Amino acid sequence: MHKKEFTSFDVAAVVRELREAILDSRVNNVYQLDAKTVLLKLHKANQPALALVLEAGRRLHLSSYALEKPSTPPAFCMALRKYLRNSMLKDAKQYEFERVVVFSFSTSTNEGEIKLVVELFGDGNVVLVNENGMILQALSYKRMRHRDIMRGEPFAFAPPSGKNPMMISRRELCEGLKEFGDLAVVRAVVRFLGVGGVYAEEVLLRSGIDKNRSCGTLDDVAVNAIFENLNALLSRVASDKLEPNVVINETGTFADVLPLRLELYATFKQQAYATFNEALDEFYTRVKAIEKATAGVEVDELETEAERLKRMIESQAKTVAEAENKAERDRRIGDTIYANSVEFQTMLDRFSMAKQTGKNWHELVAEVLAEKEAGLKPSPFFESFDTKNLMINVCVDGLQFGLEVRRSLFENAAVFYERGKHARQKLEGAKAALEDSRKKLGEVEAKIRITGELEQGKPAEAIEELVKRKIKSKEWFEKFRWFVSSDGFLVVAGKDATSNEVLVKKHTEPDDIVFHADVLGAPFVVIKTDGKAVTEECLRQAGEFAAAFSRGWREGFASVDVYWVKPQQLSKGGPSGESVGHGAFVVRGERNWLRGTPLKLAIGVAFKEGRKFTGGPVDAVKAKTDAYVSVAPGDASGKELLRYVLKALSLKLPKDLQAEVLKASVEEIREFIPFGRARILESAHARELNKAQRQKTDISD
Helix, strand or coil: CCCCCCCHHHHHHHHHHHHHHHCCEEEEEEEECCCCEEEEEEECCCCCCEEEEEECCCEEEECCECCCCCCCCCHHHHHHHHHHCCCEEEEEEECCCCCEEEEEEECCCCCCEEEEEEECCCCCEEEEECCCCEEEEECCCEECCCCEECCCCECCCCCCCCCCCCCCCHHHHHHHHHCCCCCEHHHHHHHHHCCCHHHHHHHHHHHCCCCCCEHHHCCHHHHHHHHHHHHHHHHHHHCCCCCCEEEECCCCCEEEEECCCCHHHCCCEEEECCCHHHHHHHHHHHHHHHHHHCCCCCHHHHHHHHHHHHHHHHHHHHHHHHHHHHHHHHHHHHHHHHHCHHHHHHHHHHHHHHHHHCCCHHHHHHHHHHHHHHCCCCHHHEEEEECCCCEEEEEECCEEEEEECCCCHHHHHHHHHHHHHHHHHHHHHHHHHHHHHHHHHHHHHHHHHHHHHHHHHHHHHHHHHHHHHECCCCCHHHHCEEEECCCCCEEEECCCHHHHHHHHHHHCCCCCEEEEECCCCCCCEEEECCCCCCCHHHHHHHHHHHHHCCHHHHHCCCEEEEEEECHHHEECECCCCCECCCCCCEECCCCEEEEEEECCEEEEEECECECEEEEECHHHHHHHCCEEEEEEEEEEEHHHHHHHHHHHHHCCCCHHHHHHHHCCCHHHCHHHCHHHEEEEECCHHHHHHHHHHHHHHHHHC
């Protein structure tokens, strides 16, 4: 069973983390993922983008997954974009320890400060409120007993779900709980404080109090224990270190997500996370994926139908058995009447004559009973006489039945034979109905098995697909060009003037080594040494990287000179004190030269952890991939070049891996080719590509 509600404790914990993560961020865009879920894309200077998920009535957290967005934004989404896009998120607060969060945004428009109220109780809502407290937009509009959510009307918070546990005194708690009388204390805590069932049970468990104990029996010691343990939990969620975790049940599925470790789940497996936002993200993203995957899979409905059919089959089987017994009994009675026809005819004649002569029935019955006691025939078969219906009740070999005085013996027998015939006809219908019900039950049970397999398989497929959609947090160097040398050193290069500036100023340490090609228009390249001695091989590879991404590649040079220096030799000041341009630095002191560095690179592919392309100096790529191709400056460009690179790579792989490369997007390797232009070296496809390129040149001439 999945978590049913977002508790006030959850809200307190997630808001506490969000305040550190998202305040002073800019709203880049707003998306509406479904009828109740809104996604805010936030950006903070020098930090990766943040995705804040708000689902009315259910959840609130940052997400690291690439969530699917509709192609056409709904009207509410467009309204949020109008007011919130490019605004600054200035505050995030929990309202009165309720399941309500208020986000405050400052805008550059005439709207001033705007608040976004997210309600996480009941059906939930998301309401946009202006600085005067008037409702601008709402996810859902409604009129209610205590308040209205309507455009243009003042916004009012919902009535509190209970006393604010952060503000309640020991005396108020004592008096409040005792007023509930015979009600179980766990229910009273939920109603009085509105903290949710899980935390009510946790407080009572820690207090050593039976949750079903009536409130009227609570003494001061018990109330004090409840008060102390409640405040201990409140203090932890408000200011102490959180212990975010997901509770996993015996079937291995996610059952709950918590900001603290609870004794209530001591026997369950609990998976820890670094932050509560991360735990919420994993829990709810997985639950939503499973819900979507199993939509239309109605196991509960099928099981209900199976139970109904089982009850029907039981009833029908009983009807069949009764019909069989009745048909057999009536046949036996008819046979018994014929088998004892002399005795029964004598008995019928005797009672018939008595009726004609007006003899008293009671006197006749008394005579027959006396004869029965004496063992005289036919009296031993006699049991009683029904004076109202003129029916002689007899018993033969334990078979009891009645003979009507007004019918002949054979008419009496015919009545029972006819009844047996009707019973057999009814029996055939009952058997057909029973067989039909059993057939239907078999079909439903088959559907349950198939659906159960789908219910097990689809979530597994959904989770597998979900893992692929998780956005991996990028390392700082992934914003630049980079590779890892064959001997393990990280080498990073700027992409433009701005990234050159940032790389040298922010990410270069005194022990690092800085490279630059001796041509105008070249990136700075930095070997991150981590204080270790750098090999000649690493220096050569870094030099090749600096040469390849210089303007020499675009001009078609075969080689360029490259030098390297220490970071201390770089300066922003020119010879006479003037500053140099953005992304440029003055080099002072002796330079270490790598003359005639060839312009060539390699693009490779590795399958150790799934298909992964990489690019860089030939020896660096060769050391870390299953196959690679070399490229040099050339005239081929665009998708044609990239497709030829993929083809050349595929031919160097076993057949079972070739398709993996050929179906790859050309965008996966585009960044590895300087200026998007090159020619392939050492490949049969090089000749084919060069020939095609020459033909194009001839046509253009």
